[in-house]
Amino acid sequence: QVQLVESGGGLVQPGGSLRLSCAASGFSIRSRAMSWYRQPPGKERELVAFITSTDDSTRYADSVKGRFTISRDNAKNTVYLQMNSLKPEDTAVYYCNAGPSRTTWADRAYWGQGTQVTVSS
Numbered sequence: 389q390v391q392l393v394e395s396g397g398g399l400v401q402p403g404g405s406l407r408l409s410c411a412a413s414g415f416s417i418r419s420r421a422m423s424w425y426r427q428p429p430g431k432e433r434e435l436v437a438f439i440t441s442t443d444d445s446t447r448y449a450d451s452v453k454g455r456f457t458i459s460r461d462n463a464k465n466t467v468y469l470q471m472n473s474l475k476p477e478d479t480a481v482y483y484c485n486a487g488p489s490r491t492t493w494a495d496r497a498y499w500g501q502g503t504q505v506t507v508s509s
Contacts, residue, residue: 390414390498394484397503400474404507408469410484410500417441421487422460422467426480426505433483437469441490452478474507481505 396408408424421441427433437458438447446458457470467484481502488495 392484392486392498392500394482394500394503397482397505399506399508401509402475402507404474405470405472406474406505408471408482408484408503408505410467410469412465412467412486412498415486415498416462416489417460417465417467417486418462419489419491421490422458423485423487424456424458424467424469425483425485426478427483427502428477428480431480436482439467441487471505474505476507478507479505 391413392410394408394410396406400406419441423438424436425433426436436449436452437456439458439460448456455473460467482505483502484500486498488497
């Protein structure tokens with residue numbers, strides 16, 4: 389029932405673009421901050437982008453700032469990550485995270501299963 393499913397990953401050439409989607413089901417993302425993490429091969433998972441549930445303000449890792457854009461569509465229960473000007477170092481498994489609901493006491497966060505993004509010629 390409860391799912392957070394990423395999609396849109398794949399193989400892309402350097403300089404190319406991808407749009408990742410994260411579709412939630414079984415729960416609402418409306419009152420949750422949403423974020424994208426990534427885990428490059430052999431490295432730890434890192435926060436890439438963050439969007440609040442209150443005013444849709446965003447924050448990005450320095451490594452992706454100016455190239456990636458996180459957005460949300462609460463009506464569709466979906467969050468997106470538009471990735472432009474991709475570099476080989478962007479290669480990673482990208483994970484969607486739904487933070488605890490700001491309106492629910494002691495709520496939990498959710499993680500997606502991840503989607504592979506490979507930037508290579």
